[in-house]
Amino acid sequence: MRFTVAIDGPAAAGKGTIGRAVADRFGFAHLDTGLLYRAVGARLLRGERAIDAARGLTPDDLANPDALRIPDVAQAASKVAVIPEVREALLEFQRAFAHRIGGAVLDGRDIGTVICPRAEVKLFVTASPEVRAQRRMEEMAAKGIDIAYDDVLADVRARDARDTERAAAPMVAAEDAVTLDTSDLSIAAAIAAAVDLVAARRET
Ligand code: C5P
Numbered sequence: 491m492r493f494t495v496a497i498d499g500p501a502a503a504g505k506g507t508i509g510r511a512v513a514d515r516f517g518f519a520h521l522d523t524g525l526l527y528r529a530v531g532a533r534l535l536r537g538e539r540a541i542d543a544a545r546g547l548t549p550d551d552l553a554n555p556d557a558l559r560i561p562d563v564a565q566a567a568s569k570v571a572v573i574p575e576v577r578e579a580l581l582e583f584q585r586a587f588a589h590r591i592g593g594a595v596l597d598g599r600d601i602g603t604v605i606c607p608r609a610e611v612k613l614f615v616t617a618s619p620e621v622r623a624q625r626r627m628e629e630m631a632a633k634g635i636d637i638a639y640d641d642v643l644a645d646v647r648a649r650d651a652r653d654t655e656r657a658a659a660p661m662v663a664a665e666d667a668v669t670l671d672t673s674d675l676s677i678a679a680a681i682a683a684a685v686d687l688v689a690a691r692r693e694t
Contacts, residue, residue, distance in 0.1 A: 491592065493516075493518070493593040493610050494589070494594055494609040494610055495509070496588075496606045496611070497601065497684075498597070498601050498612075498614050498615070498661065498667070499616045500617075500661065501564070501626070501649055503616050503622055504617065504625075504672045505597040506597055507680075508615060508680055508681055508684045511681040511685070512681070517592065517593065518592065518593035518595050519590060519593070519595070520595045521594065522555075522597055523584055523596055523598035523599075523601065524567065524599075525558055526547065526552070526580050526584070527567040528563050528566075528567040529552055530547065530567065530570045531564075531568075533547075534570055535562065540573055544576040560635070561637065571656070572652065572658060581604075584596060584598075584605045588601075599653055600659035600660075600661070602664035602666075611687055611688050611691050612664050612666055612668065614664070614667040614668070614669045615672060615680070617671060618673045619650065620643065621672075622646050623639060623643035623645075623646045626646065670683055
């Protein structure tokens with residue numbers, strides 16, 4: 491059985507949490523595609539050319555996701571993500587993952603538009619920049635990283651702008667995506683909405 495759930499949206503809107511919960515609920519595999527761009531960004535910060543880094547990415551680059559979930563790497567990720575050759579180098583891996591037997595959930599920015607335009611379910615998960623910055627700050631604080639709210643908000647806005655305005659695979663809701671605004675939703679309610687959508691599509 492092949493079944494793909496594509497989840498797109500801006501940083502800290504809840505894509506990852508929803509994606510993991512949907513994958514657990516249906517026994518699908520889950521890929522956080524942002525980690526691929528973060529891994530390329532991390533190699534750029536170590537002095538490598540972005541295109542070479544993308545072409546040479548190995549599982550080792552993803553072995554320590556927490557080290558990739560820091561603000562400097564996030565900014566570097568959104569810079570390398572504007573380069574078409576970088577996106578091209580990461581495309582096949584994502585498509586193969588999406589088509590694996592047993593079902594897959596992918597979250598990112600261009601899953602429903604470019605990577606899996608024929609995904610069975612497409613979700614665009616969003617929330618206001620202020621709510622997202624607050625969530626990201628709390629996530630970081632839980633890991634012992636203290637960052638000022640204003641800095642997190644500036645980071646979120648800078649990445650939103652870069653991700654939305656780039657020419658290559660910009661962040662945009664697919665025409666057939668269902669938009670889920672999580673600004674005023676609990677995590678449980680957001681997950682329930684996503685699970686209901688997938689369950690309904692599986693029955694058709
Ligand atoms: O989702 P995450 O915040 O980890 O993504 C980091 C950066 O990677 C994003 O700001 C975006 O520029 C890029 N990205 C992308 N396409 C994806 C996933 C992430 O361009 N499918």
